[in-house]
Amino acid sequence: MKKHHATGHDATLPPAGFKLYGRILSFARGYFLIFFLGVIANALYSGVDATMTYMLKPIVNKGFVARDAHFLLWLPLIIIALVFCRATFNYFSTYFMALVSRSVVMNMRKTIFRHYLKIPAYYYDNNSTGELLSLMLYNVDQVARITSTAIIQVFQAIFLVLGLLVVMLSVSWKLTLIFCVIGPLMAVVIKSSNRHMRRHNHGLQKGMGHVTNIAEESITGYREVRTFGGEPYEINRFDEAVKKNRSRELKIAVLQVVNTSGVQLLGSLALALVIYLATSHASTQISTGSFVALVAAMIALLKPLKQLTNVNNIFQAGFAGAQSIFRFLALETEQDTGTLSPARIQGNIEFDIQSFIYPKTEKVVLRNIRFSVQAGKTCALVGRSGSGKTTLVSLLPRFYELADTSDIKLDGQSVKAFTLSVLREQIAVVSQHVGLFNDTIFHNVAYGVMREKSEAEVIEALKLAHAWEFVEPLPEGIHTLVGENGLLLSGGQRQRLAIARAILKDAPILILDEATSALDNESERLIQKAMDRLMVGRTTIVVAHRLSTIEKADQIMVLDAGELKEQGTHESLLAQGGYYRKLYDMQFQD
Ligand SMILES: Nc1ncnc2c1ncn2[C@@H]1O[C@H](COP(=O)(O)OP(=O)(O)OP(=O)(O)O)[C@@H](O)[C@H]1O
Ligand SMILES: [Mg+2]
Numbered sequence: 001m002k003k004h005h006a007t008g009h010d011a012t013l014p015p016a017g018f019k020l021y022g023r024i025l026s027f028a029r030g031y032f033l034i035f036f037l038g039v040i041a042n043a044l045y046s047g048v049d050a051t052m053t054y055m056l057k058p059i060v061n062k063g064f065v066a067r068d069a070h071f072l073l074w075l076p077l078i079i080i081a082l083v084f085c086r087a088t089f090n091y092f093s094t095y096f097m098a099l100v101s102r103s104v105v106m107n108m109r110k111t112i113f114r115h116y117l118k119i120p121a122y123y124y125d126n127n128s129t130g131e132l133l134s135l136m137l138y139n140v141d142q143v144a145r146i147t148s149t150a151i152i153q154v155f156q157a158i159f160l161v162l163g164l165l166v167v168m169l170s171v172s173w174k175l176t177l178i179f180c181v182i183g184p185l186m187a188v189v190i191k192s193s194n195r196h197m198r199r200h201n202h203g204l205q206k207g208m209g210h211v212t213n214i215a216e217e218s219i220t221g222y223r224e225v226r227t228f229g230g231e232p233y234e235i236n237r238f239d240e241a242v243k244k245n246r247s248r249e250l251k252i253a254v255l256q257v258v259n260t261s262g263v264q265l266l267g268s269l270a271l272a273l274v275i276y277l278a279t280s281h282a283s284t285q286i287s288t289g290s291f292v293a294l295v296a297a298m299i300a301l302l303k304p305l306k307q308l309t310n311v312n313n314i315f316q317a318g319f320a321g322a323q324s325i326f327r328f329l330a331l332e333t334e335q336d337t338g339t340l341s342p343a344r345i346q347g348n349i350e351f352d353i354q355s356f357i358y359p360k361t362e363k364v365v366l367r368n369i370r371f372s373v374q375a376g377k378t379c380a381l382v383g384r385s386g387s388g389k390t391t392l393v394s395l396l397p398r399f400y401e402l403a404d405t406s407d408i409k410l411d412g413q414s415v416k417a418f419t420l421s422v423l424r425e426q427i428a429v430v431s432q433h434v435g436l437f438n439d440t441i442f443h444n445v446a447y448g449v450m451r452e453k454s455e456a457e458v459i460e461a462l463k464l465a466h467a468w469e470f471v472e473p474l475p476e477g478i479h480t481l482v483g484e485n486g487l488l489l490s491g492g493q494r495q496r497l498a499i500a501r502a503i504l505k506d507a508p509i510l511i512l513d514e515a516t517s518a519l520d521n522e523s524e525r526l527i528q529k530a531m532d533r534l535m536v537g538r539t540t541i542v543v544a545h546r547l548s549t550i551e552k553a554d555q556i557m558v559l560d561a562g563e564l565k566e567q568g569t570h571e572s573l574l575a576q577g578g579y580y581r582k583l584y585d586m587q588f589q590d
Helices: 002-007 013-028 032-054 056-065 069-116 121-126 129-147 149-171 173-220 222-227 231-280 288-329 389-394 420-425 441-445 455-464 491-505 521-535 547-552 570-576 579-588
Strands: 349-357 364-373 378-383 407-410 427-430 509-513 539-543 555-560 563-568
Touching: 013 032, 013 069, 013 129, 013 288, 032 056, 032 069, 032 149, 032 288, 056 069, 056 288, 069 129, 069 149, 069 288, 129 149, 129 173, 129 288, 149 173, 149 288, 173 222, 173 231, 173 288, 222 231, 231 288, 349 389, 364 389, 364 555, 364 563, 378 389, 378 547, 378 579, 389 509, 389 539, 420 427, 427 491, 441 455, 441 491, 455 491, 455 521, 491 521, 509 521, 521 539, 521 547, 555 570, 555 579, 563 570, 563 579, 570 579
Parallel strands: 378 539, 378 555, 427 509, 509 539
Antiparallel strands: 349 364, 349 407, 555 563
């Protein structure tokens, strides 16, 4: 017990719980009046229950012992009135509390979703989609339960306990004292299991993220799973994960029942004592009606007590869920302290990178990279797989932060000096893995800030991207849905849509990360033509795998293991007969 207070670990839990609950309820801003009304309705509901218990005293004394005819006449009406009130209060308390909790869920999901869109890229690299999603789906729901069912039960139970205590005190204060001794003992039992409960709940929620993740990977990667015979492995992995969760759930269930039984045992002990004292000692003897009401009240007390211990589990789960949510919401967002916001830059780019390391990793991925690209020119990045080409271009729109010793300048201004939105407005990206949305072709091309573009403009862009050839014959034309991640389209078609999107954006800087996957000659030729069209009048940095792209570039940067190995034009580099020559011979000469 001493340690309890000294370390403060357990002692701080209830206040932390209240503080946490306060933070959870802050998501119910604007609904406090409703919450308050819900609490009142709850109090009234429990008041009716207590009154009904108290009624046993006059029913027995007046009805059965004294046979008061006038009272017996009114009794049925009183009962009906009470039951009617009970139902009404129950309706309002449930409705108001549900309104509050569903609003908490809605607001929490909104906040989490907004945060998804602001956290830095590395967070996505290091956390699985399943974990991120389960936070918003599973955890939020657990939190919701503590603002609805659980809180209703708590209020009902507390008010009922209070009401019943009043009934008992008014019947016999001496006998009621027994309960006051047992009460604190119950509190000790409940508290001791809280910490374990919360720990298991944290494990359970993490486990849910794992389960979601495995399912998600198997669903999105169904082709790989089936063709590589991954079914047994995935099934095994999934079974393990759900089995682990089951064992956590069982532990929680056991803790819960031990908890409840302990409390009930103490309750019945009090009841037995009361019955003994009320019937055998002169100083504590009471009338028949009082005795019936007292015993009924004590029996009635067991229910809210059980409810309170049961609900405790829901609270521990909710708190654990809320803690993870708040930890996620505390993650810092992308730094956006720049102030420059020119309408349109010219497009001169200077790279000055001393070194770059991905957050949370050790390996130096880029080292001593210094070169510039003049506005309107095309710069090709070539190099072996893993040499750092994609990394280099992803630094331009600031997907990753540069160290203070490195910088990239646009028209002589550091990329850090621009506001993020304006900086990204200057850049159109066609990435290695084309990202499409489960929407129409029209909305996939006119996406985001281009949402307001007209149909004619979109069709024009599709034509320039040589995508119109396959879009036009579709039954619903540009209003055809492309399926999740554009899966209803071929790889080449997806790329041409991405190019159309970049054309429509009409940004001064273009980043092309050519797909390494080989396409047939026809698609290859079409994409090439589309890209040529796109590059006109823009500063282009192209991660090039195609000889045709490389040959046309104004300058070629050859990367090897994160370092700039050679630079020049295609001819000069070939003539040099160095690393590029070797690369060229390997890749393009049969
Ligand atoms: N998000 C990331 N977090 C940590 N390390 C990364 C990340 N992305 C890439 N890397 C590492 O950085 C190095 C360079 O990767 P990068 O994707 O830039 O290569 P690349 O030249 O584009 O290769 P490819 O031609 O195959 O696309 C690799 O060693 C890779 O392991
Ligand atoms: Mg790459």
